[in-house]
Every structure is written in structure tokens, then in C-alpha cells.
Amino acid sequence: MLKLVKLCAVAAAALIAHAPLVAAETEAPAAETFEFQAEVNRLMDIIINSLYKNKEIFLREVISNGSDALDKIRFVAVSDKTALDSKKELEIRISFDKDARTLTIRDSGVGMTKADLVANLGTVAKSGTTNFVEAMSGDQGGDLSLIGQFGVGFYSVYLVADKVRVRSKHNDDEQHCWESAADSSFSVWKDDGEDLGRGTEITLYLKEDAGEFLDQDRLEELVLRYSEFITFPIYLYKSSTETVEVEDEEEEDLDDEEEEDEDLDEEDDEYEEEDEAPRTTTVTNWDWSQVNSESAIWARDASEVEDDEYKSFYKTFSKDTADPTTWIHFKAEGEVEFKSILFVPGQVPFDMYDSYHNKNAQLRLYVRKVLITDEFEDLVPRYLNFLRGVVDSDDLPLNVSRETLQQHKVLKVMGKKLVRKALEMLRKLAQKSGEDDDDEDEDEEEEGDDEDDEEEAKQDPYVAAWKSTSRVDGIEQASR
Numbered sequence: 001m002l003k004l005v006k007l008c009a010v011a012a013a014a015l016i017a018h019a020p021l022v023a024a025e026t027e028a029p030a031a032e033t034f035e036f037q038a039e040v041n042r043l044m045d046i047i048i049n050s051l052y053k054n055k056e057i058f059l060r061e062v063i064s065n066g067s068d069a070l071d072k073i074r075f076v077a078v079s080d081k082t083a084l085d086s087k088k089e090l091e092i093r094i095s096f097d098k099d100a101r102t103l104t105i106r107d108s109g110v111g112m113t114k115a116d117l118v119a120n121l122g123t124v125a126k127s128g129t130t131n132f133v134e135a136m137s138g139d140q141g142g143d144l145s146l147i148g149q150f151g152v153g154f155y156s157v158y159l160v161a162d163k164v165r166v167r168s169k170h171n172d173d174e175q176h177c178w179e180s181a182a183d184s185s186f187s188v189w190k191d192d193g194e195d196l197g198r199g200t201e202i203t204l205y206l207k208e209d210a211g212e213f214l215d216q217d218r219l220e221e222l223v224l225r226y227s228e229f230i231t232f233p234i235y236l237y238k239s240s241t242e243t244v245e246v247e248d249e250e251e252e253d254l255d256d257e258e259e260e261d262e263d264l265d266e267e268d269d270e271y272e273e274e275d276e277a278p279r280t281t282t283v284t285n286w287d288w289s290q291v292n293s294e295s296a297i298w299a300r301d302a303s304e305v306e307d308d309e310y311k312s313f314y315k316t317f318s319k320d321t322a323d324p325t326t327w328i329h330f331k332a333e334g335e336v337e338f339k340s341i342l343f344v345p346g347q348v349p350f351d352m353y354d355s356y357h358n359k360n361a362q363l364r365l366y367v368r369k370v371l372i373t374d375e376f377e378d379l380v381p382r383y384l385n386f387l388r389g390v391v392d393s394d395d396l397p398l399n400v401s402r403e404t405l406q407q408h409k410v411l412k413v414m415g416k417k418l419v420r421k422a423l424e425m426l427r428k429l430a431q432k433s434g435e436d437d438d439d440e441d442e443d444e445e446e447e448g449d450d451e452d453d454e455e456e457a458k459q460d461p462y463v464a465a466w467k468s469t470s471r472v473d474g475i476e477q478a479s480r
Contacts, residue, residue, distance in 0.1 A: 031189035034122055055160050060226035061153035062105050062202055063234065064370050066092045069109020069200060070232050076110065086171055087197035093288065095237035098214045101206045108199040113173035117188055121154065121166065121178055158182045160213060161204035167191050168200040220291055229296040229369040235288040246279040296369050298341045298390055302329040314343050318362065318388050322346035328425040336413045338393035342422055344429065345388060359385045366392040379415045384422055391418070
């Protein structure tokens with residue numbers, strides 16, 4: 001009898017112990033709460049006061065992370081043919097909801113497991129991209145170049161958002177959700193919402209003063225400014241309006257008697273129809289539209305780029321209608337590595353000499369095809385402030401402000417190489433101009449003034465360069 005009582009007690013205890021587990025299976029998955037491994041308030045202070053001066057760059061950071069995720073899955077797919085089976089398209093999509101005040105950025109990249117969400121988003125300055133590069137360093141990915149290797153770019157979303165929710169699906173795990181309101185903790189749970197297939201979706205619950213990022217024109221402007229040359233297509237869910245003619249229901253329901261009455265006086269009816277304007281209404285349509293379409297031609301070898309591509313690229317980024325006079329496309333190696341294309345405009349700026357001391361060269365600095373800044377004061381000397389072009393380097397940090405970047409020692413080395421290449425380009429232009437003048441001399445004699453100009457051009461190759469741009473006025477001023 002005693003043994004039977006003991007057995008019953010053991011069975012009852014077992015049932016009680018397992019009861020919560022059975023109940024948990026039938027209920028919604030509970031969220032696990034984790035503590036951040038660094039003080040988020042301190043992190044926000046660092047981001048706002050040290051790293052980022054403009055709130056708008058959060059979009060650049062999120063798109064850059066999405067581009068990295070797409071690069072990763074494409075790299076994995078080289079050895080694993082089934083990696084893309086869950087979702088074939090490699091793309092980034094941006095949408096917004098004005099009523100809910102949310103902005104959503106979704107990519108179809110490699111995605112994150114639950115452990116990745118906790119490790120990469122729960123630790124300050126923890127970069128999943130850095131881990132990925134390190135893991136591949138002993139394999140074929142030794143020279144793999146990705147953008148987000150600095151680990152603080154994601155947290156820039158809190159410049160504009162009170163709360164952030166991240167949904168992610170990795171091929172090796174179920175879909176999970178990460179959420180935090182930038183306080184001392186974050187939550188992670190299994191996501192039973194819309195199936196992503198593969199990739200990551202970031203939803204920002206915007207602050208009251210961040211309403212500008214719910215405007216489709218503003219979002220398109222930012223994507224074109226910072227991420228125009230991202231390798232993967234970026235789509236924006238935008239609206240368009242069109243005016244359509246509305247059919248009159250009464251006309252459709254005309255009976256036979258009305259039709260007979262109309263036939264009695266055709267001329268009067270035709271006159272009335274001409275006077276009556278058709279009824280119209282405005283319809284709003286929503287659809288995905290690709291924002292970025294230009295390719296980063298500077299990343300290709302110079303021998304693979306046609307002259308027409310250079311001219312088209314120049315007009316696109318400079319907003320100039322005229323073809324460039326000349327250009328130079330090169331890759332610098334050594335202490336610092338970067339790729340660049342420098343252009344001499346087809347026409348001298350009208351304010352070239354009026355604002356000489358206040359005008360800077362229109363050079364755009366990119367890090368792995370992501371715009372960092374287009375405002376530089378000392379990258380090249382003042383006498384080269386007419387230059388336009390792009391510079392793309394892998395040796396510069398993406399997550400720094402323009403003011404901090406100005407003091408980066410790499411820029412000094414970069415500036416010297418740019419000046420050297422710019423002078424080489426102008427020297428070749430001067431020589432070509434001199435050869436053209438010599439060919440003309442063989443056919444006809446020039447007047448005395450033209451001979452003086454040619455002699456002056458031979459003495460000063462830069463005068464010849466400016467002469468080739470048809471800006472004869474001010475040559476003396478430019479040479480002084």
C-alpha cells in the first residue's frame with residue numbers, strides 16, 4: 001500500500017511539472033528579454049554627438065547593411081547551390097505607412113538566426129559582417145570586401161525612431177523577431193507573422209520630428225544621394241495619380257424610348273454633346289519603382305569602359321549638359337588604395353574667378369559605392385577647384401562624420417595622388433592641344449596674335465588646357 005501511495009505521488013508530481021510545458025505549446029511563443037551588453041544611453045550620446053551629424057544618414061546605414069547581407073548570400077550561393085532556393089530575387093525594398101508612422105526596409109539577403117539577432121544587435125560595436133569576413137579569411141573569401149564592418153551603423157536608426165522591430169529569416173533557422181525601444185533591454189521571439197522567405201525586415205516607428213521620412217520624394221532623394229550606385233536594385237513603394245474618365249451610368253441605362261427621342265433631333269443632340277465636358281476623377285495607384293539604375297563604372301577596369309559611358313556617367317552625377325573636355329580613370333595602390341575618375345568640365349564655370357577662394361572641387365567620396373560626403377575643403381588645392389569626379393576607397397571608415405573624416409591621415413595621402421593624376425591629365429590635354437595646333441599650321445598660316453597665343457601655350461601647358469575649353473578670357477589671370 002505504501003509503495004502504491006509513493007507511485008501515485010511521483011506520478012502527480014510529474015504531471016504538475018510537465019503541465020506548464022504542455023500549455024506553452026498551445027499558447028503564442030513568449031518573448032525572451034535580454035540586457036544590452038553596453039549602456040545604450042551612452043551609445044546614443046556617442047552616435048548623436050560624435051559619429052553622425054545628420055539624421056538622414058540612418059537610411060544610408062540600413063541600406064548598406066542590406067547590401068552586405070545580399071553580398072553574403074550571393075557569396076554563400078557559389079558553394080551552396082540551394083542557398084537561393086528560399087528566395088531567388090536579390091533586392092532591397094523600402095515602404096512607408098503615414099498612418100502608422102512607420103518606415104520599413106526589407107532585404108532578401110542572408111538573414112539572421114536567433115543567435116545572430118542576440119549577438120549582433122545586442123552588443124554595441126558588434127559586427128556580423130566583420131565575423132563573416134574573418135570566417136572567410138582562410139577560405140576563398142580572403143579578399144571579400146563588405147561595407148558594414150564597424151558595428152555601430154545599425155544603431156543610427158534611433159536618431160529617427162522611438163522603437164525598432166527587426167524580423168529576420170535565415171536558411172538555417174526559423175523566423176525570429178527582435179525589438180527594442182532603445183532602453184536597457186531588447187526582446188526576441190519566434191515570429192509567426194508574414195513569411196519573409198529569407199532576409200531581414202527592419203521597421204522603424206518614427207519620432208514626431210521625423211515625419212519627413214514618410215514622404216516618398218524625400219526618401220527617393222536620399223536613396224539617390226547616398227546609395228545610387230549600390231550593386232543591387234532598390235525599390236520604393238510609391239504612389240502616382242492619374243485622371244480617368246468616368247462613364248455616366250444613366251447613359252448606359254437609357255431605354256428604347258430615350259434612344260428614339262434622341263434620333264428625332266440629331267443636330268441638337270450633337271451640339272449638346274460637344275458642350276458637355278466628360279466627367280473625370282483622380283485615381284491613386286501604388287506600385288514598386290526602382291530608384292537606382294546607374295552603375296559604378298569606376299569599379300570596372302578602364303579598358304572595359306567606353307567613351308560614351310564616361311560621358312553619360314559625367315552628365316548623370318554632375319548634372320551638366322555638356323560633354324567633359326577630358327577625364328582620367330585610375331586605380332591607386334600602395335599606402336592607400338582607391339579608385340577614381342576625374343573630369344575636366346566641357347565649359348569653364350561662369351563664377352570660376354569670382355569665387356575662387358570660396359569654391360571647392362566637386363569631388364564625391366565613396367566607401368564601397370556608398371556616398372560619404374561631397375564637401376571637402378583641402379582634398380585638392382584651390383587651383384584645381386574646377387575638377388569634378390568620384391573617389392572610392394576601401395580604407396576609410398564608413399561610420400564617421402564629415403568633420404572627423406576631414407582629419408583622417410589617409411585623406412592626405414589620397415589628396416597627393418589625386419593632384420598628381422590631375423596634373424598628368426592636364427599635361428596630356430595640353431600636349432594634345434599643341435599637336436592639334438601644329439597640324440593646323442601645316443595647312444594655313446596663322447595671324448600674329450594667334451602665333452603669340454600658341455607660343456604662350458607652349459610655355460605654359462595649363463594655359464593650353466584652359467584654351468581648349470574656349471575660355472580665352474582670364475588666361476592671364478589664371479596663369480598668374
